[in-house]
Amino acid sequence: MAVYHRKEVLQKEISALKAAGKTIGLVPTMGALHQGHLSLVEEATRENDTVVVSIFVNPTQFDNKDDLKKYPRSLEADTGILYAVNPDVLVFAPDVEEIYDSAVTSDHFDFDGLEFRMEGKFREGHFDGVGTIVKRLFEIIRPDNAYFGEKDYQQLQIIKTLVGKYDIPVSVHGCPxxxxxxxxxxxxxxxRLPAALRREAGFIFRTLQEARENFRTRTPESVKELVRERFGEHPEFRLEYVEIADAGTLETAAQKEKGKKYRAFVAVFAGEVRLIDNIALN
Structure with a gap:
């Protein structure tokens, strides 16, 4: 398995692959890989000749510097896990200076208002940081396809908007x-979750499933109130927000409209660890 730390070296390899007519799939990650990441790598492997996995903890998308400091970093373990899935993966693991040169700042983006909803309300500058790193990875690697998990559904919609606004020639794939x-x-x-809290944290998804069942017969606001009530019964999980939104625009759903698709979103503190999740409602 080849691990690249310098973008120029990786770009030379990618140029040779593209000259040979090979397709490139990109899986951007911040490392500490788990089965969710590996499912993206597996999908990329099925659909492309070569897969690049980037491993980079991006400082500009952290509004909480303590959270950045605590974010797990495990390149050796990550490459071992990747090798078991696809030994031919190209790993791009740059340092901060390689990506940002001397100024570790994010660019500013207009994502048609998507950046101000949900995560954007609670994490100032987060999506400018996401847009900056993803755009730079697209420019460095020039992938044909890029793969993102739907756990970060708002991020997925942001990246699709980025690609459209900047006319970037890449197909963005959302994976379950x-x-x-x-x-x-x-x-x-x-x-980072204590073992007992991690076991109990299945409550978050069960609550989303209950929200989906109730969405059939109840208004969006009453379903959100139900979610708040459930979290009120479990004080070890502090609900930061619950939202029901149009699956495409992420606009808050005041009422259900025929033919539209909706999703429920939550952000939760389990102890000191912030978790997000979402579910399709119809």
């Missing part, structure tokens, strides 16, 4: 949420 046995959405942050 992978879950632990108890339903907890797989996340690198799960490793």
């Amino acid at each position: 949420v992978k879950r632990e046995a108890n339903g907890l959405a797989m996340s690198s942050r799960n490793e």
Whole structure:
């Protein structure tokens, strides 16, 4: 397995592959890989001749510097896991200076208002950081296809908007949420949860499932109130927000409209660890 730390070296390899007519699939990650990431790599492997996995903890998308410091970093373990899935994966693991040169700042983007909803309300500058790193990875790697998990559904919609606005020649693929046995959405942050809290955290997905069942007969606002009530019964999980939104525009759903698709979104603090999850409602 080839691990690249310098973009110029990786670009030379990718240019040779493209000259040979090979398709390139990109899976951007921040490392601490789990089965959710690996499912993206598997999908990319099925659909492309060569797969690039980027491993980079992007400082500009963290509004909480303590969260950045605590984010797990495990390149050796990550490459071992990747090798078992696809030994021919190309790993791009740059340092901060390689991506940002001397100025570790994010660019500013207009994502048609998507950046101000949900996560954007609670994490100032987050989506500018996401847009900056994803756009730079697209420019460095020039993939034909890129793969993102639907756990970060708002991020997925942001990236689709980025590609459209900047006319970037890449097809963006959203892949289903992978879950632990108890339903907890797989996340690198799960490793920071105490064992007992991690077992109990299946409550988050069960609540989303209950919201989906009730969405058939109840208004969006009453379903959100139900979710708030359920979290009120479990004080070890602090609900930061619950939202029911149009699946395409992410606009808050005041009422259900025929023919539209909706999703429910939550952000939750389990102890000190912030988790997000979402579910399709129809």
